[in-house]
Amino acid sequence: MDDTLKPVESADLLLTLELAAVTTVVLLLLAIPLAGWIALSHTRLRYLVEAIVALPLVLPPTVLGFYLLVGLGPTTTIGRAITKLLGHTLAFSFSGLVVGSILYSLPFAVQPIVAGLRAVDPAYLEVAATLGASSRSAFTRVAMPLAKGSLLTAAVLTFTHTIGEFGVVLMLGGSIPGRTRTLSIALYNLVESGDFSTANTLALTLLGFSTIALLLLYALPLLRRQSHA
Numbered sequence: 289m290d291d292t293l294k295p296v297e298s299a300d301l302l303l304t305l306e307l308a309a310v311t312t313v314v315l316l317l318l319a320i321p322l323a324g325w326i327a328l329s330h331t332r333l334r335y336l337v338e339a340i341v342a343l344p345l346v347l348p349p350t351v352l353g354f355y356l357l358v359g360l361g362p363t364t365t366i367g368r369a370i371t372k373l374l375g376h377t378l379a380f381s382f383s384g385l386v387v388g389s390i391l392y393s394l395p396f397a398v399q400p401i402v403a404g405l406r407a408v409d410p411a412y413l414e415v416a417a418t419l420g421a422s423s424r425s426a427f428t429r430v431a432m433p434l435a436k437g438s439l440l441t442a443a444v445l446t447f448t449h450t451i452g453e454f455g456v457v458l459m460l461g462g463s464i465p466g467r468t469r470t471l472s473i474a475l476y477n478l479v480e481s482g483d484f485s486t487a488n489t490l491a492l493t494l495l496g497f498s499t500i501a502l503l504l505l506y507a508l509p510l511l512r513r514q515s516h517a
Contacts, residue, residue: 300474308450311389315397323401353459396445404438
């Protein structure tokens, strides 16, 4: 049995890694200020925003994928505006997969950072305020350094979650080789065609990657404490 990835699966792997990397970078840039507002603001509106952010955790991915497919398509005002701006629709494109992945992985980026910021002792921020630091300065120079571990957690969870996406990418991107076919879609196609040998190799690849990523995530805090001991 040949346990090496075929060229087609290798291309799907590179596309999946690119999608996960782009999604993780963009989401961290969006999640840090959003998580800061949710964790440190006192307005009741934050509960509504936090609920919306968490919605992908309970919403079937095919539902999100369907509404993105319709909303970003040429039948809506937003879809037509995007098509006019980019020259093509976001549906069935890599850019569309990035948009869908950002929305679907949003809670995996925001929630760890929120938890990290809420664990910061408010006394540190109060001292920073009494010393004349602005809210933004206290957030970037006091709160975020104290919660930096949550950034690693958010990055790893976002990256690994994007690697395993299926419903959203299938609905929004289909299975176009080299453009929208990710590893999870390739695995589904292999099983559907009866190629269980290659499907097993691909599934083991995904399983091994996810396991290693989570082991590193949980082991790093312990290793960091041991290094400081």
